[in-house]
Amino acid sequence: MSLVESPQTDTLPKLVVRNAATDPRGAGMREKTRGIWQTYSWSDYRDQVRDFALGLASLDFKRGDKLSVVGDNRPQLYFAQLAAQALGGVSVPVYQDSIAAELVYVLNHAETSIIVAEDQEQVDKALSLKDKLPKLRWIIFDDPRGLWSYDDPILQSYERVLEAGRAFAKARPQYFETELTKGRPDDTSIIAYTSGTTGAPKGAMLSHRNIITTAEAFAEVNDVKVGDNWLSYLPMAWVGDASFSLGMAMVARLTANCPESPETVQRDLRELGPDVMLAPPRIWENMLTVIRVKAADASPLKRRVFEYFRGLAERCELKRSDGRGLSSAERLGLALGEILVYGPVRDQLGLRNARWCYTGGAPLGPDTYRFFRSFGINLKQVYGATEASALISCQPDAEANPNTVGRPIPRIEVKIDDRGEVMLKGANVFTGYFKQEDVTRDTVTPDGWLKTGDAGFFDKQGHLVIIDRAKDVGKLADGTAFAPQFIENKLKFSPFIREAVAFGHERPFVVAMIAIDMQTVGTWAEKRGLPYTSYMDLSRKPEVADLIGGEIAKANATLPDVQQVKRFLLLNKELEADDAEMTRTRKVRRKFVAEKYAKVIEGFYNDAKEVQVTMEITFEDGRKSTLTSDIVIHDLVPAEPARRAA
Amino acid sequence: MDDAPILDVVALSKKFGGVTAVQDVSLDVPRGGILSIIGPNGAGKTSLLNMISGFYKPDTGRIVLEGKNITHRKPSEIAELGVARTFQNIALFSGLTVLDNLMLGRHVRMNAGVLSSVIYWGMAQKEDIAHREACEEIIEFLKLQDLRKLPTAALAYGLRKRVELGRALAVEPKVLLLDEPMGGMNQDEKEDMARYILDVNQERGVTIVLIEHDMGVVMDISDHVVVLDRGRRIAAGTPEKVQRDPKVIEAYLGTARSRSGA
Numbered sequence: 001m002s003l004v005e006s007p008q009t010d011t012l013p014k015l016v017v018r019n020a021a022t023d024p025r026g027a028g029m030r031e032k033t034r035g036i037w038q039t040y041s042w043s044d045y046r047d048q049v050r051d052f053a054l055g056l057a058s059l060d061f062k063r064g065d066k067l068s069v070v071g072d073n074r075p076q077l078y079f080a081q082l083a084a085q086a087l088g089g090v091s092v093p094v095y096q097d098s099i100a101a102e103l104v105y106v107l108n109h110a111e112t113s114i115i116v117a118e119d120q121e122q123v124d125k126a127l128s129l130k131d132k133l134p135k136l137r138w139i140i141f142d143d144p145r146g147l148w149s150y151d152d153p154i155l156q157s158y159e160r161v162l163e164a165g166r167a168f169a170k171a172r173p174q175y176f177e178t179e180l181t182k183g184r185p186d187d188t189s190i191i192a193y194t195s196g197t198t199g200a201p202k203g204a205m206l207s208h209r210n211i212i213t214t215a216e217a218f219a220e221v222n223d224v225k226v227g228d229n230w231l232s233y234l235p236m237a238w239v240g241d242a243s244f245s246l247g248m249a250m251v252a253r254l255t256a257n258c259p260e261s262p263e264t265v266q267r268d269l270r271e272l273g274p275d276v277m278l279a280p281p282r283i284w285e286n287m288l289t290v291i292r293v294k295a296a297d298a299s300p301l302k303r304r305v306f307e308y309f310r311g312l313a314e315r316c317e318l319k320r321s322d323g324r325g326l327s328s329a330e331r332l333g334l335a336l337g338e339i340l341v342y343g344p345v346r347d348q349l350g351l352r353n354a355r356w357c358y359t360g361g362a363p364l365g366p367d368t369y370r371f372f373r374s375f376g377i378n379l380k381q382v383y384g385a386t387e388a389s390a391l392i393s394c395q396p397d398a399e400a401n402p403n404t405v406g407r408p409i410p411r412i413e414v415k416i417d418d419r420g421e422v423m424l425k426g427a428n429v430f431t432g433y434f435k436q437e438d439v440t441r442d443t444v445t446p447d448g449w450l451k452t453g454d455a456g457f458f459d460k461q462g463h464l465v466i467i468d469r470a471k472d473v474g475k476l477a478d479g480t481a482f483a484p485q486f487i488e489n490k491l492k493f494s495p496f497i498r499e500a501v502a503f504g505h506e507r508p509f510v511v512a513m514i515a516i517d518m519q520t521v522g523t524w525a526e527k528r529g530l531p532y533t534s535y536m537d538l539s540r541k542p543e544v545a546d547l548i549g550g551e552i553a554k555a556n557a558t559l560p561d562v563q564q565v566k567r568f569l570l571l572n573k574e575l576e577a578d579d580a581e582m583t584r585t586r587k588v589r590r591k592f593v594a595e596k597y598a599k600v601i602e603g604f605y606n607d608a609k610e611v612q613v614t615m616e617i618t619f620e621d622g623r624k625s626t627l628t629s630d631i632v633i634h635d636l637v638p639a640e641p642a643r644r645a646a
Numbered sequence: 647m648d649d650a651p652i653l654d655v656v657a658l659s660k661k662f663g664g665v666t667a668v669q670d671v672s673l674d675v676p677r678g679g680i681l682s683i684i685g686p687n688g689a690g691k692t693s694l695l696n697m698i699s700g701f702y703k704p705d706t707g708r709i710v711l712e713g714k715n716i717t718h719r720k721p722s723e724i725a726e727l728g729v730a731r732t733f734q735n736i737a738l739f740s741g742l743t744v745l746d747n748l749m750l751g752r753h754v755r756m757n758a759g760v761l762s763s764v765i766y767w768g769m770a771q772k773e774d775i776a777h778r779e780a781c782e783e784i785i786e787f788l789k790l791q792d793l794r795k796l797p798t799a800a801l802a803y804g805l806r807k808r809v810e811l812g813r814a815l816a817v818e819p820k821v822l823l824l825d826e827p828m829g830g831m832n833q834d835e836k837e838d839m840a841r842y843i844l845d846v847n848q849e850r851g852v853t854i855v856l857i858e859h860d861m862g863v864v865m866d867i868s869d870h871v872v873v874l875d876r877g878r879r880i881a882a883g884t885p886e887k888v889q890r891d892p893k894v895i896e897a898y899l900g901t902a903r904s905r906s907g908a
Contacts, residue, residue: 033786034779034782034783034785034786035782035785035791035794036782145787145845145849146841146845146849148845148848148849149848260791260792261789261791261792263791263792264791264792267792
């Protein structure tokens with residue numbers, strides 16, 4: 001029986017109360033502060049949520065009101081969201097790195113009346129916007145550091161709200177229970193704004209039913225144990241975090257652990273050794289880059305040992321995925337490698353205890369995927385969408401495969417429409433976009449099918465395969481299908497390439513814009529005694545162009561001839577979410593990039609050797625400036641005709 | 647009583663051989679404020695700080711901390727009484743971690759004897775935990791969490807300056823002497839450091855004596871400014887007042903007559 005069928009457990013805050021009753025001493029949430037992991041038991045958790053909820057009530061927060069949290073993952077921000085929901089309110093988490101203009105749009109559209117801000121940085125942002133936010137009544141801050149001179153009456157400290165809540169409880173002891181009981185599973189729990197790869201953000205409304213039933217379905221097909229440690233490090237505004245740090249934590253009693261600061265995540269991850277893990281491809285790509293850089297810096301002997309066992313692991317992994325058995329020599333080798341290389345690497349990454357890891361949010365290159373699996377990390381693919389409560393399908397342990405996104409979770413239906421678009425129906429489908437019925441009608445058919453916007457198909461095994469965003473899949477001039485992400489992922493396997501954007505729709509051949517990885521290319525240049533001053537300078541070095549050219553040639557070797565990258569350029573700045581080139585979850589916004597670099601793309605196809613680009617760049621504080629520069633376009637020497645004598 | 651200066655320096659002089667570094671300098675440091683000492687190179691600013699913290703013995707004059715004469719105390723005693731400092735040229739143990747450097751700063755606050763420390767039980771253990779907590783609080787305050795376990799030698803210059811501030815804070819000072827905390831920093835780092843100094847002053851209630859060359863920073867954050875030139879005090883007062891003082895302008899820009907022979 002699903003939890004939503006009982007009025008005792010049909011909302012997230014009711015589940016906090018249930019967890020506190022069943023397991024009062026169990027660890028509900030941990031936070032690393034002052035160098036130590038501090039635990040909130042489930043009964044502490046409930047008390048925090050209750051007291052804060054009553055504090056909100058004393059600030060006149062009512063059923064249907066919206067509360068926004070903004071900041072890095074902190075227990076207080078999770079408590080605040082559940083507290084708002086306990087009173088029948090809606091939580092609207094926003095991206096902590098959003099620039100002011102983006103925040104104004106979301107907070108206004110969502111009609112946020114209370115902001116809970118992590119620290120001074122976020123308070124400053126909120127205060128600078130308050131004149132543009134007519135509905136905003138309070139800004140509550142968690143960390144008082146640096147706020148001694150602030151006297152704006154809109155500010156309240158988190159502690160003061162808790163105290164007010166305790167006082168409120170004395171005056172009206174039944175209030176919390178009464179309000180909690182009024183909650184219904186179909187009330188909206190969260191409005192998750194998707195920055196989207198196109199257009200203005202849309203607010204996807206997710207009900208308690210959405211989040212609870214999706215978590216239940218996920219727990220059913222995955223090995224999830226009570227008390228499993230989960231690291232809450234993903235942006236709180238991303239629905240993927242909400243579905244684990246709130247959904248799974250409430251439903252399956254996962255313990256959410258908040259890292260000390262964004263800079264310490266890698267170290268905290270290693271200390272904690274989470275039991276389960278979800279990370280977007282970017283994190284896996286970064287981990288791989290770090291391992292490779294460290295391996296390259298190691299002494300020659302260590303490097304050779306590493307390379308040997310890495311090669312062995314990769315061969316064995318390929319054999320296994322083809323269903324072929326391993327020879328006893330290979331098995332012995334793997335056992336030795338486990339002691340010498342694989343185990344220690346997993347330990348360094350903090351994945352020694354992880355029973356399963358998922359990659360999701362965007363496609364991960366198959367080579368990166370295989371690398372982690374070959375090192376004994378149970379990495380699998382998960383597929384989801386904000387509008388589908390973050391989860392649509394995932395891979396069973398025995399069926400990991402880099403090319404698919406696994407089987408649909410239980411109790412949902414997935415079909416492919418005649419245009420190849422993935423559609424689904426089930427309890428995980430959201431209730432609509434907030435105040436945007438017209439867009440909702442475009443996204444959900446009258447009979448309840450959600451259009452994901454992704455092109456895909458089912459393979460023989462019954463796994464869903466995602467090709468690309470449906471609108472991105474194009475055709476080359478000669479009619480061959482062209483899926484840019486597929487090519488980009490091949491390119492991004494190179495440690496020197498941080499981001500790649502491929503173009504080719506209705507064009508004779510494929511071209512790519514490359515953003516180099518400052519760290520790895522920088523180290524590479526230093527080793528060669530190549531002086532450089534900045535990202536821009538580095539990206540203009542002919543030596544670097546040769547290096548990247550070589551990397552692209554390697555990727556080309558694995559691509560069919562027509563899909564190979566023929567020309568490329570090196571961007572003189574990284575793609576930035578602040579410049580609207582990427583979403584806050586760091587997916588490339590192809591349309592914006594294409595518009596911004598229209599001149600460059602033309603240059604690719606009219607044989608130009610150099611293009612002048614003027615573009616606007618946005619600084620972190622929202623200031624803008626323009627940058628004009630010449631970008632060289634490089635031709636890729638085809639691999640086939642061997643080098644001619646110069 | 648609160649109006650009485652926390653630190654009272656009366657007619658301090660110091661000679662090195664034939665050179666007079668500081669001559670007859672007096673200053674009152676009001677409790678809870680930020681007092682800046684400015685002046686051209688060689689004006690005697692650092693010498694003055696060195697005398698207050700006990701590194702130099704003044705030839706004449708006296709230094710009174712909260713009514714107590716500390717003129718001839720040892721540096722460690724002065725630190726124990728609540729005067730901490732940072733140095734112009736960073737003085738950290740470069741092989742030790744950030745945390746260990748801060749723990750060393752706690753040294754003057756540690757009481758456990760050798761024997762009880764070796765046994766590490768009861769009081770000693772409790773004390774150690776309390777000191778670690780105090781250091782962790784500073785780490786959080788100065789946002790050094792990700793550097794806690796790194797040796798200071800591995801840190802960038804601006805960060806080392808911040809660690810040095812942390813080490814001085816670990817002493818739990820009443821008065822903090824900062825000798826060019828922003829020297830050699832870029833604008834961003836300067837802004838950060840100014841922020842930290844203000845926070846130390848306001849949130850932790852520490853009185854600050856600051857030597858700094860960046861006039862923008864000095865004028866922005868100081869309550870009082872004292873100007874030294876060639877070992878003498880030539881002006882004192884609010885930043886606005888000092889900025890307009892003709893003697894100060896002369897000391898900084900010089901006049902044709904006064905400097906031609908120099």
